[in-house]
Amino acid sequence: MKVLLINSPLFKYRNDLYDEDSLPPLGLGYIASQLGKDGFQVEVLDTIFLRMPLADIIEYINKAQPDVVATNIFTTNCGLVKELVEAIDYPTHVVIGGLSVRELYKYILEWNTPNPIDMVIGDGELIMTDILHDQVKETPLIKQGNRRVFQATGCSDYFVQNIAHAPLERHFLLNEPVKHALGFLEANIVTSRGCIYNCSFCAAARSLNKDTPVREMDAAAISIEIDAIMKEFPKVNSIRVLDDLFLKSSTTVQKAIDAFAGFKLQWRSMAHVQTFSNVPDEMMAQLKSSGCFELFIGIESGSPSILRSIHKTHNLDTITANLTKLFRAGINVKAYFIYGFPDETSADMDMTFALAKKLKRLARQYQVNFRTSVFQYRPYHATEIYHELQQQGLNLENQPVAPNEALSDLVGRLQFNFHTGNYSKVCDKDLHDYIYRTINLNDGKIFAGLRPKSKSRRLQKV
Numbered sequence: 139m140k141v142l143l144i145n146s147p148l149f150k151y152r153n154d155l156y157d158e159d160s161l162p163p164l165g166l167g168y169i170a171s172q173l174g175k176d177g178f179q180v181e182v183l184d185t186i187f188l189r190m191p192l193a194d195i196i197e198y199i200n201k202a203q204p205d206v207v208a209t210n211i212f213t214t215n216c217g218l219v220k221e222l223v224e225a226i227d228y229p230t231h232v233v234i235g236g237l238s239v240r241e242l243y244k245y246i247l248e249w250n251t252p253n254p255i256d257m258v259i260g261d262g263e264l265i266m267t268d269i270l271h272d273q274v275k276e277t278p279l280i281k282q283g284n285r286r287v288f289q290a291t292g293c294s295d296y297f298v299q300n301i302a303h304a305p306l307e308r309h310f311l312l313n314e315p316v317k318h319a320l321g322f323l324e325a326n327i328v329t330s331r332g333c334i335y336n337c338s339f340c341a342a343a344r345s346l347n348k349d350t351p352v353r354e355m356d357a358a359a360i361s362i363e364i365d366a367i368m369k370e371f372p373k374v375n376s377i378r379v380l381d382d383l384f385l386k387s388s389t390t391v392q393k394a395i396d397a398f399a400g401f402k403l404q405w406r407s408m409a410h411v412q413t414f415s416n417v418p419d420e421m422m423a424q425l426k427s428s429g430c431f432e433l434f435i436g437i438e439s440g441s442p443s444i445l446r447s448i449h450k451t452h453n454l455d456t457i458t459a460n461l462t463k464l465f466r467a468g469i470n471v472k473a474y475f476i477y478g479f480p481d482e483t484s485a486d487m488d489m490t491f492a493l494a495k496k497l498k499r500l501a502r503q504y505q506v507n508f509r510t511s512v513f514q515y516r517p518y519h520a521t522e523i524y525h526e527l528q529q530q531g532l533n534l535e536n537q538p539v540a541p542n543e544a545l546s547d548l549v550g551r552l553q554f555n556f557h558t559g560n561y562s563k564v565c566d567k568d569l570h571d572y573i574y575r576t577i578n579l580n581d582g583k584i585f586a587g588l589r590p591k592s593k594s595r596r597l598q599k600v
Contacts, residue, residue, distance in 0.1 A: 403429045
């Protein structure tokens with residue numbers, strides 16, 4: 139049986155100017171590896187890395203005619219995935235997964251195709267084999283005609299209890315490892331699934347996923363995976379941890395130190411802004427010595443009222459103190475900011491810009507790099523704010539997500555700019571101006587101490 143796993147496209151048309159980092163779809167890699175182990179003929183088509191326009195993807199599927207077409211889906215591309223599935227012109231079996239399925243299944247049930255569609259909420263790798271053999275041992279959450287919704291969450295036999303045992307064959311991933319434009323060769327790992335925090339704009343929020351326990355590898359298991367990567371790719375000198383949140387407490391800081399200390403590598407990951415509140419300077423120095431090169435931190439806003447409304451750290455002194463600890467230790471920071479939350483005012487946005495400028499000044503003082511990644515707020519399916527907006531009478535299902543061309547033109551690059559409208563109390567022009575100014579705090583140095591070898595940011599297969 140031939141199975142085609144698709145990393146679904148972000149854009150309908152090909153655009154070679156899109157310059158976001160193309161991360162390997164490790165989730166699909168885990169599913170492909172398990173299916174291959176179970177005897178299926180598997181291919182992973184990474185349409186984002188290949189920059190495939192939708193028409194080419196549809197042509198590829200209809201020509202290859204795999205027995206099963208499985209794809210992920212997101213708020214930002216659900217319309218494209220619908221168009222793709224409805225354009226398949228031969229009998230096949232469609233499987234759809236991803237965090238957004240928890241809400242989007244109601245939309246998918248109505249798609250216009252004679253092909254059966256199975257949807258999976260939760261882990262995909264163990265349930266997929268039984269779906270394809272039509273031997274699923276558990277009753278679907280929903281069955282409507284030839285559409286089924288399965289829940290492979292905490293109480294399911296298909297829930298992956300120990301993620302350290304999940305197989306991953308990296309040959310399925312087109313861009314693994316990746317040669318970064320700044321010169322380092324980077325492989326990617328996932329050491330946990332799920333998040334302990336409850337951000338109101340995020341589909342991974344704990345309150346929305348109470349049926350799915352957070353799972354983590356211990357330091358020894360992480361070291362084993364890194365060692366396997368080094369044996370397969372000896373030239374790799376950087377590891378990126380793709381967890382929703384890798385560093386979330388002083389305990390996880392120590393785990394990271396223990397996991398990476400035995401390797402001569404740099405590494406990068408997500409961290410929560412509160413993680414370092416109780417971490418002494420000695421441990422911060424050990425974190426740096428372990429190879430911690432850059433941390434990605436979601437600050438989101440500089441307005442205490444907005445931060446409270448989205449369930450984020452609202453004490454600006456805490457934010458400043460914890461990032462100063464990182465700067466003092468010599469660790470670079472990429473900070474995420476979002477403008478345009480519901481009811482956000484220009485005064486709120488002024489505070490965000492002021493905080494970003496202050497952190498930039500502090501980073502320069504300690505001679506490390508602080509770079510900003512800035513977006514316009516958009517409501518994701520199954521998030522707390524999405525439901526609140528729906529309750530206020532907004533029909534978000536009839537407001538399709540579209541590329542934010544005006545913002546992309548303004549900032550001069552096609553970063554992950556999508557929108558479904560402006561929910562703030564600030565006009566579009568002023569909202570975009572705040573985003574533009576915050577992005578422009580970046581002074582051309584993507585990373586401190588490194589210089590680009592070329593102007594191209596395009597990732598290359600190695």
